[in-house]
Amino acid sequence: MDNTLFGYLNYAVYGTAVLVILIGLYGTMVKKSLLKVVIGLSVSDSGLNLLIVAIGYYKGGTAPIFSPGFLENFKSVSKMVDPVPQALVLTAIVIGFGVTAVALALVIRLYRHHGTLNIDEIKNLKW
């Protein structure tokens, strides 16, 4: 991390990602509507993905894509950003999507059952 503008930008990316995660958690923890809770989860997922990609990135790297002539110019391999986080993010996105889908399905069922989306009123199971 250098002190150039780009370096600060790098921090900014991390900061943004963390901020997004926190916003998502805030939504999950504070908002009373089930839908907003699910949105909060989704937002924090996105923030997380952002963070992961940011970690894998470094200055001046190219996309980790095989293209014709890639192998000839061997030097470009080192210029490539780390592909692993990106692969992970892909997986995480898929999983996050699945979870969100499940959550939304449950929200529908909860709404049908309780007639409300207020999480404070859905407390049949307690103690």
Place this chain on the structure above:
Amino acid sequence: MEKVLLDILGAIVTFLVAFVVGMTYGGLNRKITARVQNRKGPPWYQNFIDAYKLSSKKSAIHHGVMHHLGPAFLMVTSVMTLLIVPVLSHNNWFPNLNFQGDLIFLLYIMTFGPLGMALGAGQTGNPNSAIGVTRGLSMMVGFEIPWVLALVALMIQYHTTSITGLMAVQAHSGTWLMFSSPFAFIAAVMALFGMFRYSPFDIVGAPTELASGPIAETGGKYLFVMMSSGSVFTFAKLTLYVDLFLGGADNLFILIIKTFALYLIPLLYSLVSPRYRTEQAIRWFWGWPSFFGLLAILQAIIF
């Protein structure tokens, strides 16, 4: 074999003496009480007349086997107490079965009779009898405490649980235990009040309230046996006290003087005391008498 026969003969003699003396004491009791109450009172031999009358009754009724045997239980206690307590020192006509450590035995055998009689009284089905028995047993728990405290004090102080041992101590030192262990003596005498069941501790057989309590249903020869047993027991207990605290007796005359002197204490106390309720009596025994008993133990431990 011969010794056994002699023993039995001696026992019979002891029994007869005790019977006569005990009966006489009972008669004197009635007389003295009457005189104090400014009455003439029955003659001193009235008890013998009563006994004769009872024993000559044609038939007697009983309410079952325990009732039938109750007097026998009572008699066992009286006679055993009499036989274990040394009546006279060094006298062949008054053999005794005493042995080392007999004080504890005595404590227990003395409770055997009342319990047996209580069973008999219980079987009569007369509520008065049962009430009397519960009172009597409760009272027993009361006066046993100072009595045992006194005995334990003696056992500790003289390292023996035998009556003859304690008598030997007195003979050896020349002092009666009454003086060397005064607190034990006081506690024991106070316990004696309860044993005799004279006023103020006569609620057990309170004649006007319970129709004499445990003996309400007893008559004829049963009452005769009970009466003689009571007389023998009175004598045995007094002899025990004399042995323990007054140095024993060498001949019958001294024994009678000592026992009668001792007998006067509860007798005179009874004349001036109104009747206690049971719980009052129990608490009385657990009060000063037990305190003296504890003092006796303290004395025994310290000296």
Place this chain on the structure above:
Amino acid sequence: MEMIHIIFLIFLGGAVLTYFSGKISKVLQDIFFLASVLVPAYLFFAYVGAGREATLSLGGITLIWGVNHFSWLFSLIVLGLGSMAAIYAIGYMKGKKRKGYFYFNFILSIMAMMGILLSIDLISFFIFWEIMTWSSYLVTIYNGHDIQRIGIKYFVFSAIGAYAMLMAIVIVHHLTGSFLMSSMINFYPNMSLSMQIWIPVMFLLAFGVKAAMMPLHVWAPDAYSNAPMAYTSIFSGALSKMGIYGMVIVLVTMINQIPQGFWFREVIAWLGGITAAIGTLWAIKQDDAKKLLAYSSVAQLGYIITGIAIGTELGMLAGLFLAVMHALFKGTLFMVTGAIEKQTGTTNFNEVTGLIRKMPWTFIAALLSIIALAGIPPLGGFVGKWMLYESLITSNHYLLVIVIFFSSTAAFLYCYKFLFGFFLGQEEKEWAHVKEAPAVMVVPMLIMAVMMFVLGTFPGIILKPINSGLMDLGFVDSFKHLWESSVILNVWGNHVVLQPILYWIIGIFVFFMIFLTWKGFKTTRYVSTKDISSSGEVPADDENLTFSVGFMQPFMRAVAPAMRRQIDKYYNGIADGLESLFEFIRRIYTGNGQTYTIYVIVFVVIVLLFKNILF
């Protein structure tokens, strides 16, 4: 395959077989039941002598079982009383439901007790201890009456005790590297002072619970009175003795090795004394025979504890002799109560009365055991009491003597209450139909009553095994020197002192009995209990003259201040407090998903904040 293995296998297989054979035939079940108690008992006494050992390796731990004279003595109690109670149980359980359940747990209890006695290592000791606990618990709740309170209370106390013991066992294992009891005892003097205090305390907790020692006794009255009487007779007679056994084998031998053990023994002895007094007082108050006997058991166990806690040879001898006697008379008394319950359907003194002419044999058994319990001379109880007093006096426990004597005198009150309540008093019409209990119930009671008489007359019969048992524990042979050193100074081993006295007692009794009975002297005549002097009039047949309510009221009034406080109430207070605390704890789970999320975040934040301390 040692004989010990076979015995345990028979117990175990017999229990299972008995349980399932009930599905086929009730008679078969009874036969299996009797066989699985009596056959091992026979095998044990016939083929297993002192010094036999057997091992079993389980889970990397070698379990060792063996017999010495001391455990042989207690086996006598367990198997002897167990056999009697088993025979009795056949009659008692006839026509009752859950027979298989009862038999199963009965056999398992006896097996567990034998296991405890035979265990040489602590793990098998613990295993059998726990089996004993749960099998007895299962019988305790047999009636289904108020079990959530009574049963759970029993089990909680037992479990606290057992877990304390488990802790002690594993700590000992940590210290010595071995589960052997002997290595623990040998290592004990080398432990640090805190361990020297805590190990016995933890063991004491376990044994004290089973032996119903004072602050831990609150389960006993309920449990004893709630179990079927056929079981209670071994529950109180033998099972509680396991606590005594443990105290002797673990505590007395262990603590005697260090001088500070004096204080320990002192505390236990006093606890025993207080137990005796409290148990007696509460026994007098009871109106139900089961409860009365239960409290009386607590009191009697108090004497035994005091005796063994004194720790002198004479004290041990007294305690163990009383233990044997207690097994006999309390076993019989519970059987008597069971017989009456069986015949009349109730054990409340206020309801049942005047059975003496209907159940004479039961009465005789009851009478003899009561005489033994009260410690009145011709029967065995007296011998034990006497030795107890002697040992207390010689070891300078003067006040304790008074406490013990007080409770043993006050015991007459409940003894009388028991006999009067059931057998004496008015013979009401209501109970005119009552018959004597079947022979299978009466005979065991009478056998035990006879044993009591024999042991009272010839105490040496049982004192000799006790003595050799104590020698196995490292005590000196008391027959040689004990009597010289004690205050008693008699030669009891040869029965020269007590026997003439007893003959005298019997002679006098017989003489006066004949005197009273002899028709030639004066005739006697039986009249019914309605024919009494009642203010000069004869009461009518339907007039109820039974006196039983508030029976010992005068005495209870006298001791009322002592009984105002109940330990039970304090325990209940603690239990209620805990339950409310738990109720509060479970409200942490609010039911709101968001709260849970907040918990997660709070957890992370807290751990992050304290990470330097934690990691």
Place this chain on the structure above:
Amino acid sequence: MVGTPVLFIAIPLLAAFLIPLLGMIWKELVRIVPGLVLTYLLILAVNLLVHVLAHGPVVEVIAGWVPPIGINLVFSVFSGFLVTLMIFLGLLVWAYSYRFKRNVDYEPALKYFLMLMMLITGSVGIVLTGDIFNMFVFIEITSISGYGLTAFYKGRDSAEASFKYVLLGSVASTFLLLAIMIIYSQLGTLNMADIANKIHLMNPTLKIVSYIFFVTALGIEAEIFPLNGWAPDAYAEAPGPVGAAFAGIVVKASVYAIIRYTFTIFDLSGAFNFLIIIGMITLIVAETAAIRQEKLKRMLAYSSIGQMGLVLVAFGFGTEEGVFAALFLMLNHAIIKSLLFFSGSYLVYNSKCKYIKEVNGMSKFLPVTSLLFALGAFAIVGLPPFAGFWSKLSVMTAAADSNMILIMVLVLMVSVVELVYYLRVVNRIYFFKKETAIEPKKPTFNALVVMIVLGVIILAIGFYPDVVTGVLHKASASLMDKSQYIHHVLSLRQ
């Protein structure tokens, strides 16, 4: 070769996908196939475990990429033992629920078995995998199928329970990914053995932070106290066998993950004490919360949570004895708690609210089920001669050898609490009068067989613990031997 670890993941996954297709051919296949698959896997697992016991761990490399770059599966004695246990339990759950919903509908059974297979796949994957991101994926598979199974019943409050599970599960996955990324950004590798090898190079603060995130994330699945809000609801609302599957399979996998991180990957000295603390808190809170429960399954759930707390405590001793005790506890817990869930759900089968008081007097109607429930209750509170006793004994021994006197006192006090609530239920079953009008439901034949098998196992372990202690000792030794694990995985590079 006796089979490769990859089959344990591939086959159930494949089966899960094939089930709907096979269902189109013949509806009964939906029920049969999972059983066949699980039986096959069990045979495979036992075979492989025997092999591993003799020859040391088997390391499988996926797709030819050797570690540390590729993903590898490790079948050591430790993980192999857990896999075998899980598959065995899976088989029992299948057998128990074979006729599940049979008379009602085809659709629910399809979903049920599909999700069950996914659940087993995920859990087995967690245990076998040697790659932390791969573990994340498996955890998510497990969770999602768990969400589905929790929400299985319609019309009850199951959706609510499931939603709470989803909520916490998502938070868990957030933390898990964060932790993974911290490690990756520091060490540039995702392979467990490689991380373990290089862990000392890591920035200490970040190391601790990532460990905390791991424990938080996995703790949510493993039901550690402040993180386990979902668990009682999910257990209570999911079908009975699923409760058993949660207790026996999912939680085991999560605990495995925590243990793997603590013992093998991280070298934090305070981690063991941390495990003891959180385990202890979990144990105390859960058991005390259980005593006042009004619903049977909720009570079992709290009890299960408490047991897992005890497992963590035992692991936290950090000694081989402690690990042995913990493994023994896990085994017993898996078996006994399954039995309790199985029999318990028949005791309150037809009731709507599953109140404890509804089991009153059930022994008259369901004698065998009641007996087995009582057996399970006696076993789980650690009464000899049942299985639970030996694990309790080993925990105590391990604690004493680690000088954890206070822990012992607390654990035993909590055991008393546990005893009380189990006995209360058993008393109700046997000695109370039936009050409610709920029809008891006789257990089906296959359910009965499963319960009896479990009962027999409990008795067998109780009377002869040597049947399992040998394996457990080897398994604990293999967990403790960290360098051997690293060596086995990384030696494939050459």
